[in-house]
Amino acid sequence: MSFALSGARLPIVQSPAGIVAPGQRITGNCCPLMKKESFSGKSWKIKSGNVSCGTDSASGTTASEKVLIPGSQTGGSFSRTVGNRKVICDTQVLAGEEKEEEAAPVKDNGDKGSKKVEVKKRCTPPGNGQRIYEIDPYLKSHQAHLDFRYNQYKNMHKLIDKYEGGLDAFSRGYEKFGFNRSATGVTYREWAPEAKSASLIGDFNNWNPNADIMTKNEFGVWEIFLPNNADGSSAITHGSRVKIRMDTPSGIKDSIPAWIKFSVQAPGEIPYNGIYYDPPEAEKYVFQYPRPKRPKSLRIYESHVGMSSPEPKINTYINFRDDVLPRIKSLGYNAVQIMAIQEHSYYASFGYHVTNFFAPSSRFGTPDDLKSLIDRAHDLGLLVLMDIVHSHASNNTLDGLNKFDGTDAHYFHAGSRGYHWIWDSRLFNYGSWEVLRFLLSNARWWLEEYKFDGFRFDGVTSMMYTHHGLQVEFTGKYNEYFGLATDVDAVVYLMLVNDLIHGLYPEAVSIGEDVSGMPTFCIPVEDGGIGFDYRLHMAVPDKWIEILKLRDEDWKMGDIVHTLTNRRWLEKCIAYAESHDQALVGDKTIAFWLMDKDMYDFMALDKPSTPCIDRGIALHKMIRLITMGIGGEGYLNFMGNEFGHPEWIDFPRGEQHLPNGKIIPGNNASYDKCRRRFDLGDAEYLRYHGMQEFDQAMQHLEKQYGFMISEHQYISHQDDGDKMIVFERGNLVFVFNFHWSNSYFGYRVGCLKPGKYKVVLDSDDKLFGGFGRIDPSAEYFSSVSAYDNRPHSFLVYSPSRTAAVYALFED
Numbered sequence: 001m002s003f004a005l006s007g008a009r010l011p012i013v014q015s016p017a018g019i020v021a022p023g024q025r026i027t028g029n030c031c032p033l034m035k036k037e038s039f040s041g042k043s044w045k046i047k048s049g050n051v052s053c054g055t056d057s058a059s060g061t062t063a064s065e066k067v068l069i070p071g072s073q074t075g076g077s078f079s080r081t082v083g084n085r086k087v088i089c090d091t092q093v094l095a096g097e098e099k100e101e102e103a104a105p106v107k108d109n110g111d112k113g114s115k116k117v118e119v120k121k122r123c124t125p126p127g128n129g130q131r132i133y134e135i136d137p138y139l140k141s142h143q144a145h146l147d148f149r150y151n152q153y154k155n156m157h158k159l160i161d162k163y164e165g166g167l168d169a170f171s172r173g174y175e176k177f178g179f180n181r182s183a184t185g186v187t188y189r190e191w192a193p194e195a196k197s198a199s200l201i202g203d204f205n206n207w208n209p210n211a212d213i214m215t216k217n218e219f220g221v222w223e224i225f226l227p228n229n230a231d232g233s234s235a236i237t238h239g240s241r242v243k244i245r246m247d248t249p250s251g252i253k254d255s256i257p258a259w260i261k262f263s264v265q266a267p268g269e270i271p272y273n274g275i276y277y278d279p280p281e282a283e284k285y286v287f288q289y290p291r292p293k294r295p296k297s298l299r300i301y302e303s304h305v306g307m308s309s310p311e312p313k314i315n316t317y318i319n320f321r322d323d324v325l326p327r328i329k330s331l332g333y334n335a336v337q338i339m340a341i342q343e344h345s346y347y348a349s350f351g352y353h354v355t356n357f358f359a360p361s362s363r364f365g366t367p368d369d370l371k372s373l374i375d376r377a378h379d380l381g382l383l384v385l386m387d388i389v390h391s392h393a394s395n396n397t398l399d400g401l402n403k404f405d406g407t408d409a410h411y412f413h414a415g416s417r418g419y420h421w422i423w424d425s426r427l428f429n430y431g432s433w434e435v436l437r438f439l440l441s442n443a444r445w446w447l448e449e450y451k452f453d454g455f456r457f458d459g460v461t462s463m464m465y466t467h468h469g470l471q472v473e474f475t476g477k478y479n480e481y482f483g484l485a486t487d488v489d490a491v492v493y494l495m496l497v498n499d500l501i502h503g504l505y506p507e508a509v510s511i512g513e514d515v516s517g518m519p520t521f522c523i524p525v526e527d528g529g530i531g532f533d534y535r536l537h538m539a540v541p542d543k544w545i546e547i548l549k550l551r552d553e554d555w556k557m558g559d560i561v562h563t564l565t566n567r568r569w570l571e572k573c574i575a576y577a578e579s580h581d582q583a584l585v586g587d588k589t590i591a592f593w594l595m596d597k598d599m600y601d602f603m604a605l606d607k608p609s610t611p612c613i614d615r616g617i618a619l620h621k622m623i624r625l626i627t628m629g630i631g632g633e634g635y636l637n638f639m640g641n642e643f644g645h646p647e648w649i650d651f652p653r654g655e656q657h658l659p660n661g662k663i664i665p666g667n668n669a670s671y672d673k674c675r676r677r678f679d680l681g682d683a684e685y686l687r688y689h690g691m692q693e694f695d696q697a698m699q700h701l702e703k704q705y706g707f708m709i710s711e712h713q714y715i716s717h718q719d720d721g722d723k724m725i726v727f728e729r730g731n732l733v734f735v736f737n738f739h740w741s742n743s744y745f746g747y748r749v750g751c752l753k754p755g756k757y758k759v760v761l762d763s764d765d766k767l768f769g770g771f772g773r774i775d776p777s778a779e780y781f782s783s784v785s786a787y788d789n790r791p792h793s794f795l796v797y798s799p800s801r802t803a804a805v806y807a808l809f810e811d
Contacts, residue, residue, distance in 0.1 A: 127526025129154075135527075135570055136519060142482040146520070149488055150528050153495045156436075164437075171500055173441030174358060177221075178259025179236070181278055185227040186236055190257060191434050192405035193220025195246040200224055201254065202242035202276070204235060209245045220405075234278065241273040248406020256356060256399055258411075258438070262367055263343045263356040263399070272345055272355070272399045277367060285368040289378040291453055292334075294507040297708040298534070298634035299699050300385065301333040302579055304340055304351070305364045305373075307649060308639065310679050312671040317369035321376045324639070327678065328382060331642060331692075332699025335383035335509070337456055339580065341370070341446075342389060345399045348651035350580065352458060353425055354389045355400035357442050360450070367450075374451055383453040385509060386446055390439050390497075391459030392425040402426050411435055420462065422470060430463070431489035436496070443497050447505060454501070454509030456536070461515045463490040474516045481518050491530060498531030509533055511574055522571035537573040537632050539563055544577055544623055548593040552740045557718040557725050564631045565715070575631025577623050580638045583649045591620055591644030591691075599646040603680075603687045615740070617687060618770070618801035620644055621694045621763040622736060625803050628698060629734050630715070630727055633708050643681030643692035647673055690769025697768070701761050701805065707732050716750040716788040724798070726788070728752055731808040732760070735798055743773070743799040750790025753808055754782045757794060761805040773799040780806060 129150035133139050139146060157167065164170040174180075177189045188200055198214040204226075205211040214222040222244075226235035236242065243254045256263055262277035308324050309315035328336050340351025343359040351361070360370045377384045393411070394400040401411045411434075412418040412426040420427055429435050446452045462468040465485050474480055494512075501508050512532040514521055523529025543563040547555055567573045578590050591599065594616030602613045628635045650673035656664040667673075681692035702708055710730030717726035723739035726749045733751050737744065751757070757780040764770035780794045787793035798804065 127524075127528075129526070129528035131527035132520050132523055132529060135523065136568075138478060139519060142478055145482040145486070146528060149491060149495075152488060153492045153525070156492055156496065157499075167440070167496070167500055167503070170437060171440040171444040173437045174259055174261075174445050177441075178257055178261065178358070179242075179276060179278070181234060185225055186234060187223065187225050188214075188257070189221055189223045190214075190244055190259070191219075191221050192244075192246060192248075192410070194405040194407045194410070195220075195222065195248050197247040198222040199245050200226075200242065201245050202236065202274075203240040204237060204242070204276075214244075236276045236278075238276065238278045238280070240276050242276050243274055246405065248403075250403060250406035253397075253406065255404055258401055258404060259358055260356050261358050262362065263359045264362040265345070272343070274356075275362075279368065283368070285371040285375070287371065287375050287378075287451060289375055291378055291451060291507065292381045292383060294383065294453070294509065295334045297702060297706055298335050298383075298509065298574065299333045299702060300335045300337050300574065300634065300636040301328045301331070302337045302339065302387075302636055302638045303328075304580065304639070304649075305338060306340065306347075306361070307651075307674045308676055310675055310677050312673075312675050314363050314671070314674070317365040317373045320364075321369075321373040324678075325373070325377055325380055325382065329380045331696050332703055333637075334381065334703070335385055335453075336377060337385040337387060337636070339387040341386050344394065345396055346394070348653040349394070350584070350651070351387065352389055352392075352423075353394035353396070355394045355396050357393075357401075357438070358445055371450055378451070383509065384451075385454045385456055385511070386450075386452045387458060388443065388446065388455040389458045390428070390442070390493075391457070391463045392420055392423060392427050395419075395424060395426050411438065417466070420468060423462075427462075427468075429489075430487070430493040436493060439493065440497055440500055443501060444504065447501070447508065453505075453507070454511070454533075456511040456513065457494075457532075458513055460494065460512040461518075463487065463494065464514070464516070464518060469516055476517065478519065481516065494530050494532075495525045499525050502531070511536060513538070515539075517568075519568065520571075522568075522573075534572045534574045534632075534634055535567075536636075537564075537567060537575045539566065540575055540627060540631055541578050541582060544590060544627075545582070545593065548590065552723075552738070555723065555738055557720050557723060557738070560626070561630070561715055561718050561725060561727075564627065567632065572634065573632035574634040574636050575627050576636040576638075577627045578638060578641055579636060580649070583638055583641065583645070587648070589641060589645060589648070590623060591616065591641070591646065592648070594619055595644075599644070603646075605685050605687060609687070613687065615801065617644075617691060618763065619738075620691060621768060622738065622801065622803045624695065625698055625761075625763065625805075626725065626734070626736055628702065628708065629729060630713065635702070635708065637695070640676040640678070640681075642695035643688040645677060646680070646688075647677070649673060687769050690767065694763060694765075694768035697761055705730055705732055705760075705807065712752070714752070714790075716790050726750070728790075733757065733806040734803065735796060735806065736803045737798040737800055739800050741800055743797070745797050746795045747798045748785075748787050748793050748795055749806075750786070750788035750793045751782055751808075752790060752792070754784070754792045756781055756809045757806040758809055759804055760807040762802070763804070764799055764802040770802070771799070773797070773802070774804055 129147065132146065133143065160167050160170045177191065179186055179188050190198070192198060199209045200212040200214060201207045201209055212224055212226065214224040216222050229235060242257065244257055245252065245254050256272060256274035260274040262275040263272045264275050265272045303324065305317060305320045306314045308320050325336070341360050342351065342354040343356035343361050344351050344353050345355045346353055347363065360367050374384045393402065395402045397403045404410050408414045408418065411428060413429045418427050428439065443455065464487055466487050467485050498510050501510050510532050511534045512521060513536045515538045520529040521535050522532045525531040540563060547560065581587065582589050595612055598610055598612045602610050650667055652667065652669040652671050652674060654666040654669055656666065680686055680688040683689055707729040713729045715727040717724060722744065723737065725736040727734050728751065731753065733749060735749055759774060759776055759778065762774045762776065764773050765776070766772040774797060780796060782792040782794045785793050796804070
C-alpha cells in the first residue's frame with residue numbers, strides 16, 4: 001500500500017497496527033492463532049485480554065450493512081424486470097428463504113448485437129459457514145456478526161441466481177455493457193442513471209453529438225445499436241476514438257466509456273481517449289500454451305513492465321516478454337506478479353489510481369502485446385498474477401469513473417464515505433447491484449480474456465473497514481475486526497469475488513493485501529471465511545526496517561522470530577522482506593539501509609571492500625533467507641531487489657499544486673530512476689552478482705526441497721547472547737549467526753531425524769560474495785544427544801554473519 005496526495009501515490013509507514021500517515025508511527029501485534037507446536041517447542045496461547053468476549057449490537061451490524069438489491073439503495077423492497085414482468089420483492093422474505101433458486105436462463109431479449117450465453121448454474125457452495133468456529137473457537141464470541149455476514153453472502157448469491165441467471169451470467173457484464181459486436185452491428189450500453197441524455201461520439205461520426213442518440217431503460221442503462229455498413233464492415237473502425245457525451249446534473253460532459261477495453265493518450269495531449277478495440281480475426285493474438293499447473297509453493301517475482309528496462313524509459317510488454325521473463329525463470333521463481341496493468345492516467349500513481357478498469361495500460365503496448373507476454377510466461381511454466389485494484393478508483397472526472405453520470409454517488413459512496421482522504425481517491429459502494437456487476441465482471445475479464453492465473457488484491461484493509469485502517473491500532477482483539485466499523489458489504493463482495501475466481505478456475509491464486517490481521521481472511525468461503533488463498537505478511541518488511549535502524553548489538557532474535565511466525569493457523573501467508581513499497585522514492589530498500597552511498601563506490605571486485613559493504617552483503621542474504629525460511633507459505637521479491645538494486649524508483653512527474661496551496665515538487669519529468677539495472681546483477685565483476693547468485697540458489701533450494709509448504713517446522717534455538725537462530729523446516733536445518741564478530745566452532749544444533757547432514761546452501765560461499773569459511777564437502781553425523789528439545793543433534797562451525805542450510809542425506 002501507499003499513500004497519495006492529489007493523485008500522487010507516495011509511500012506511507014506500515015505496521016501490523018494498521019496504516020498510518022507519515023510521522024504517526026504506531027505499534028501493535030496481530031494476535032496469532034497458530035497450531036500447537038507449529039513453530040516452536042512451546043504452545044501458542046492467546047491471552048484472554050487479547051480476545052473480546054463482549055457483544056456488539058444484536059446483529060453486529062449497522063444500517064449500512066443491509067443487503068443491497070437491484071433498484072434500491074435503502075432496503076425494504078425492490079423491483080426488477082424478469083422476462084417481460086416487473087417483479088416487486090420483499091427483502092425480508094428473500095432473506096428467510098432456505099431453498100435453492102433455479103437459475104433463470106439468459107435470453108437474447110431481442111437485443112441487437114447481444115450474445116447468447118450458455119449459463120452455468122452457480123449456487124451457494126456446499127457448507128454452512130460454521131467450520132470457522134472449529135478452526136478458531138474464539139470466534140464464537142462474535143458468531144452473531146459472522147453468521148450475519150455469511151447469510152448476507154448467501155442471500156446475495158440467491159438474488160443473483162434469481163434475477164441474473166447466476167453468478168456465471170452476472171459476471172459476464174462485459175458481454176452486455178460497453179461495446180459488443182455481432183454479425184449485424186455494434187451495440188453499446190452504459191449504466192448512467194442520472195444522465196438526462198446521452199449520445200455516442202467519435203471518429204466514426206465526426207464527433208457529432210446529434211448523430212447517434214442513445215435511449216435509456218428503466219434501470220438507467222443507455223443503449224444504441226449501430227448496424228454494419230453496406231459492405232458488411234463495422235460502423236466503428238478498429239482503433240478509432242470514442243466517447244459518450246451526456247447531459248448530467250453537473251452539466252455536459254464527454255466521458256470515456258466505463259467498460260472501455262483500451263484507452264490511449266495521444267502525444268502532446270493531457271486527456272485520454274477511449275479506443276474501439278476490435279482487430280480483424282487475422283490480427284488477434286491466439287494463445288498457444290495452456291495455463292501451468294498451480295505450484296504447491298509460490299515464489300513470486302513482483303514486477304512493473306514500464307520500469308523493467310535497464311534504460312531510463314518506459315518499457316514495453318514485448319521487451320518484458322523477451323528480456324525479463326527468461327530472467328525470472330532462470331532465477332527460479334515460478335510466478336510473476338505484474339503491477340500497473342489497469343489503465344491509469346497518472347503514471348506516478350504506480351498504477352493504483354485506476355481510470356479504466358477493463359483496459360490494459362497503453363503505455364506498454366497493445367492488448368494483444370499483453371496477451372503474448374502472458375502466453376510466453378505460460379510457455380515458461382510461470383503463473384502470471386495481476387495486481388488488481390478494486391479498493392478504490394482515481395478521482396479523475398475526465399478519464400475515469402468519478403462523477404461519470406454527473407453525480408457523486410454513481411459507482412461510489414456519496415459524501416465523505418466515498419472519499420479516501422489520504423489516497424485522494426474514490427471508494428466503491430460495494431452494496432450497489434451494478435457496482436457488483438462491474439467489479440465481478442472485471443475480475444472475470446482479466447482471467448478469461450487475458451488468461452491471468454490469479455490476482456493480488458490491493459488495499460483490502462481499506463475495503464473491509466469504514467475507517468480504512470487509518471490511524472487505527474490493530475492489537476488482535478476480535479472486536480476490532482467484527483463490529484460497527486466493519487464494512488460488511490465490502491466483505492461480502494470479497495467473498496463473492498473469491499467464490500467466482502475459484503469456481504471458474506480452481507487452480508487460480510487469490511492473494512489479499514491486509515495489514516489488519518482479519519481472522520478468517522484465508523479460510524474458504526463455504527467454511528465461513530473470506531476466501532483468499534494467501535495474505536501478504538505485511539508486518540515483516542516493517543519489522544526489518546525497524547531492526548535495521550538499530551545497532552547490531554540491539555537486534556533481538558526472539559523479536560525477529562515472533563514477527564516472522566506470527567500468523568494464523570491454516571491461513572497461508574506470502575512472506576517478503578521488501579516489495580515495491582520500500583523501493584519507492586522517499587523510502588529506502590534494505591540494501592540501501594545497509595550500505596547507503598558505499599554502494600556507488602565499493603561494489604567492484606577489483607577494488608577493496610569496506611566494513612559497511614561486507615556487513616550489508618552478508619545481512620542482505622541472511623534477511624532474505626530467514627524471511628523465506630519461516631515467514632510464510634509463499635515468498636515475494638520485487639524485481640531488482642534480488643541483487644540489492646542501488647537506486648529507488650521514481651516516475652516522471654511534474655510539480656503538483658494541492659487545493660490547500662501546498663506544492664509538491666516534481667522531478668522535471670525525468671525517467672532517470674524509472675528503470676531496473678539488471679546489468680548490475682549480471683556483471684560478474686561486481687558484488688551485486690554474488691547477491692543475485694545467492695537469490696537464485698535460494699529459489700532453487702526451495703524448488704528442490706519445498707520447505708515453505710512442509711508441515712514440519714520447528715524453531716529449536718534463539719539466543720540473544722550468541723545472536724543465533726536455529727530452526728527445522730522439512731528435512732532441512734537452518735542455522736543463522738547474526739553476530740557481527742563471533743564465529744562458533746563445535747556449535748551444537750538439535751535435529752529431529754538422525755543421520756548424515758550436508759550443507760546445501762551457505763551464504764558465506766565465495767560464489768555469493770562471502771569468505772568461504774565453511775567447507776562445502778564436510779559431512780555432519782548426528783548423535784543421540786538430545787539438545788534444545790530435539791531428540792538428536794550435531795556439531796557445526798557457524799561463522800559470524802552467516803546462514804547455512806543443512807539437509808538430511810539418506811543412504
